[in-house]
Amino acid sequence: MLRKSGIQALKALLELAQAPAQWRSAQELAEAQQLPAAMVEQVLLRLRRADVLEARRGRNGGYRLARPARQIVLTEVLAAAAAAPAAGAAGLSEPENQPGDQVTAALEKRLARSLTQVLSQLTLEDLLFDLRSAEASLEDDGGLILG
Numbered sequence: 001m002l003r004k005s006g007i008q009a010l011k012a013l014l015e016l017a018q019a020p021a022q023w024r025s026a027q028e029l030a031e032a033q034q035l036p037a038a039m040v041e042q043v044l045l046r047l048r049r050a051d052v053l054e055a056r057r058g059r060n061g062g063y064r065l066a067r068p069a070r071q072i073v074l075t076e077v078l079a080a081a082a083a084a085p086a087a088g089a090a091g092l093s094e095p096e097n098q099p100g101d102q103v104t105a106a107l108e109k110r111l112a113r114s115l116t117q118v119l120s121q122l123t124l125e126d127l128l129f130d131l132r133s134a135e136a137s138l139e140d141d142g143g144l145i146l147g
Contacts, residue, residue, distance in 0.1 A: 002078070008035060008043045009081035010074075010127065013052070017069040017128045023062035043081055050080030069124040075116060077124070 002010075012029045016022075026044055030037040044063050047053045054066045065072065 005043055005081045006078045009047060009077055013124055014127060014131050016065050017124055020065045023056055023064050025062040046080050052077060052080055069128055072124040074119040074122045
């Protein structure tokens with residue numbers, strides 16, 4: 001469902017969202033994700049162009065969120081990372097003359113619209129909560145986070 005660039009973008013943003021005021025280099029983020037720095041840098045540049053991230057050069061530079069995680073919607077992130085199909089987008093099969101083909105093509109369009117609708121309601125903050133819950137569940141006491 002999600003392309004590799006979309007997953008990389010979300011993972012990098014989750015790293016940044018854990019300490020939103022801190023500037024992090026592309027190299028740090030790449031190491032945290034165990035990915036090539038050049039690949040992560042490309043995703044970060046796309047997110048900066050989309051005003052999801054701020055960038056600063058220099059020794060204390062790097063990247064950080066341009067606004068609070070609750071204001072960063074997943075459709076925005078995935079579109080910037082070129083990872084999400086737009087509703088009714090290309091890649092869906094064209095209806096054929098057979099009724100079954102028309103039904104399956106209509107289903108694909110419905111699914112694309114539903115996916116876009118769900119992603120437009122989720123924010124980076126929602127994923128950050130999920131991340132913290134997943135981390136807590138790995139703790140020895142079986143951690144529990146109530147939201």
